[in-house]
Amino acid sequence: MLYVGRFTPRILGVTVFITLLLIYTPLHYSIAVYALEEGEYKRIVVHAPAVSEVSGREVGAILNITITVTPGNGKIFVSTTPLSMIDMQASARIAVLVACRLLKINPFKYNFYFEINAPALIVGGPSAGAALTIGVFSLLSNIPLRKDVMITGMINPDGTIGPVGGIVTKLKAAADYGVKVFLIPLGQRYTTVKKVETRKIGPIVEQIVRVERVDVVEYGRKLGVKVIEVGSITNAIKYFTGYEIPEPRNLTEPKIPEALNERLRENTQQSLNTVKSLISELKRETPLEVRSYLREATRLLNLAIKSIDRGDYYTALSYLFNSKIHLYFIRYYVRVGSGESLERIVGEVENYINYVEEVVHSINVSNILLLEIVSAASWRVRVAKDLLDKAKDSLKSGDYRTALENLAFAYARAETALDWLKLIVPLESILFDYNSFKRIVESYLYEARTVVAYARTVIEEMGLTSQLYNLLSQAVNNLSWAEEALNGGDLYLALEASCNSIVYATSALSLAVTSREALQYQFEHSRSEALKTINMVQQYNVTPVASTLYYMRAKAEVDPVTAIILYKMSAIHANTILSLILLGSGGRVVVEKPEVPLKTPTPAKPPTPTITPTVKQPIKLDRENILVLALSAIAVAIVILALRSIIVMRRERTVYY
Template sequence: MKKNAVFFVLLFIIALAPCVCSAQEMHGSTKLLALLNKQGKQYGASATLDLDIQSGKNRVFLETFPLTQVTTQVSMRFAQQIACDQIDVDCSDYDFFYTIKSLPGVVGGPSAGASASVLTAALLLGQEMKKDTAITGTINSGGTIGAVGGIKGKIKAASENGIKHVLIPKGTRMYVEDEVEIVKIEEELEENQTSQNQSNETFGINQSNKLDLVEYGHNLSVDVTEVATLAEALKIFTGYKIKEPSGEFVIDPGYKRTMKSVAVDLCSRNSNITNQLQQLRENRGINASEKEVSAINYSEKSRESFDVGEYYSAASYCFRSSVSLKQDIFRLSNLTKGDFENKARIIEEEIDEFNKKINNTKMNTITALQTMMAVKERLQEARDSVTSALEADKLNKSADMMAYAEERFYSAKTWGKFFNGDRNEFKLDQKHLKQTCRSKINEAEERYNYIRSIIPSLKLVSRKEMDKAYEDLDKKQYVDCLYQAIKLKSEIDVVLGIIGIENKELDELIDLKLDIVRKNLIKAEQEGIFPIISYSYYEYANSLKEKDKYSALLFTEYALEFANLDIYFPKKRTVWDILKKVDRKMLLVFFLGLFAGILLMWSTKKEHKTLQTSPKKRLRGKKR
């Protein structure tokens, strides 16, 4: 009997093995278009990206020949995360091994991100990639393809390396001339080749000194196509079409109720502050200031937004109005330095008390995490404004900063109403928050270094926010760190995306990104997640796009980043989640093996009983 039990266990293990070890190894490669630093100049170059996918624990490795800048590792990790998310494949049981083969001096950074994402998605889907096609661009949240530098040189490199089709980021067709030249990967560039290449490439430049890259590529026998998303690029590379989220986006009823309540609170407060200022002016016989007139306009905009159900926009306009009105109140009240010191003490005590209260809040959903981010940001801004008010050398400056501090703190308290959560729980412990904070800082740092390398003179991006994120990381304030890094990365992506873009092209770019945000919100909602900050910024961007295009683009970028925050945190698995990962064919093999084992045991047991029967009974049975 003991032998039979052992035999049965062995059969069980043999039958189960295909289910456990069913993950197959995958390999693929694609051409990369890169920038090469040589003697103080940057040249277009071609390289190779290989990828091996094996059974593992969702780890990402990068090997380069020769060694490139370490920030490229960040691109590979992010590219893998976006690819898995966009094609809806659980990659937690795979390891990803990327290898870049290039000339020495290749510029590291995020420009290989789009290529890595396409290759990753194609392998996971079992799709064959075209060998004569290449893409250059960053990969951003929501699967968007972001702008990069040196595209002209990269197209020329493609023509020199047998690449017939180059995909470039949407909005980068009209290229601002720069100093990027071309070098083949197989040989060193001679000094006299540089000037020769320059002299032969004067076609396609329009009256605004921009180069039409589609025409430029055509003259080099290279097809150039603009793409906006990973889905578009993957379809060109493989013919495979990623299924887009279907249906209409429905605002979460809980969010709508809570945001309406927040808007009512902030707008009621705005009405009271308006009355206070008007009473103060009447008592002193003073006319309304330009600031008050502007604030009243914001109040009117808030009513318009509220009437059409845009409650976040309504709340934002009321907040902006309240700040301006209170600044006038404080200025007219002739407050002294001592008055501001008393106000500062009261606000700081209230901030500390409220901060302790929210730190004890359970946080296990994306909604709760984003609520915590919004509240913490407002508390920190209130605290910073108090400090600025006390350090100001003029009372009017103190009045303005203290007014902002009071209203920002009140805004933080109203946002605390969102601590309720959604359906899906995630691992939002300190360990995973720290890892995600580091990831986002690395992504932002990579883009910061990249933009400084291709446009050294650019002054639009400051390190102040980056340093603040690192400071929060050191203080173990991971939620603050994460929020800071996300916003910084978004701001850098906006700067990269608008280089060379004319005002008339902004409308198309904003509408494109808003549509991508909408699709990502639908997808999140179908997965039981409602990213409240993402939707709030999406709504606000829509309200701004007619009158403030650059702010609308910035808030759209914020919305994209916050819509995909769940990819950084492992979801808490249920039994059903585990069962869904089992290969159905292998499961069939398992049950067939199990059934065969049972039959074999039954026949063995029957034969064993027959052998134990006495010879007389066996003979008697034969006579019958």
């Protein structure tokens, strides 16, 4: 039920600030939004199912959620009664973010108050997020909600509905409350419940826990409730309001400007020549025990050539980049085998990374094209530095395999930073306001903190798979880099690392449900959002370079998980450009090529050993000499086996150029 009145706000909880910028694409439609005057308020009460703890037992419960909005500056207050075992702040923040995005409303114009009342202590994860979002949407749009519809599901920042637990228990509580339509996250129709059977054998009481599979749709039918799976908040709004949000039409696939495409072709040809030359050279030098890495580098080269034939130069560069990692690894291995110290190679890689960092920092950024490229290059330098630090740690601990691998990866990654700077071509771009840019960076960093904390809460409750753990780890690492960069005044790295943190965290949330149907939905949704955002930027006669390249790379990717990540990268980068256009000065300029050296050396060849001829002397093979030779042979065999264990490298790397 909606209420409108005058209001003197009272603090309901801890103050937090919602991000100004909307990370994902707004939809093309308009809804009349009631404008609040100073002192006015609007209020709505919505309900959501939950799991409560009563006498040590988990039971279904219905939350009463009162949402109030007033004129303000983007503050959010949350109060829970009784005190919740979970933090509702993240759910409330993301609910406001998503609802305001759908309505194209600036959240800094309002303050939001959430009062959540439950009959008992609430347990579990942030499963009321979708309900909070729908409540805020209804409150701001004046569209009423059906009282016989209820939803359980967390809300992801891109508007998708995330997985939750306790669905069977919540469904029973909703049915008892009189609900006729119950919405659940896509992919969670089939779930499991634990049933405890008690048997008494004499004085002994035995409890047996059995796990049963439940078809939630069929179970709902028995309760008189229609259970429907929904993938996004827009789907859910349709069932709550009868209002179907229209999708934009006539979207066009992005194209790369001719000047930029020509530079990509030149970069590709240079990398192609380097890889071919290294493979030809290393065929003669590569020891038998590292031949498999040469074969892998050759396989990646062949994939790159196929991409070149299609005119997909960015994908080709990604394959060549991965090929270089293997080849540089072999080169370093050969150098160490020739007597060169690992410490010397570490110094060489470190000097090169420092040089690249100096070049990147020398670029004077004043327009959107330079911002895109310098931000991308700054992040690649930061990755290279992190890999170098890991190589040093591995060297200290005696883990030479990891040291060599990270050194090769670090050098190749630093090269890509310089290659990105080569993409600065004479294109028309738009000037941006630095203060607006700084505000965007701070907002993105705040959003990254929110999403990472949210993802940790959800995923740790569900249980970490290795894939989700890796994504979450990358989100945490990038968040740390963003914090470090902002404190150090490097806004370009702070922006790029924040974007990456958000993407990895939201990808982990999106992939938490592993059903084929849910994965396909996430794939289509992320692709669609990227395409929408790029088209919106193109309306201003601007090509979002990074977004377009990531989008094209995602289209060529065969692994759906990697494609989802790349599509999300594309969407968030395009939205950054869109925000700068809307908040910036709007002046246009033709970008000039920077006057900086862009050398790209490759790892040095191993030194050629000097061989001094010696006169062979006959060896007297007495028992003592035979024993020495036998022990020496055993030692050599041990060394060879150790070296073979050192150089085991992953065949596939899901890293992009």
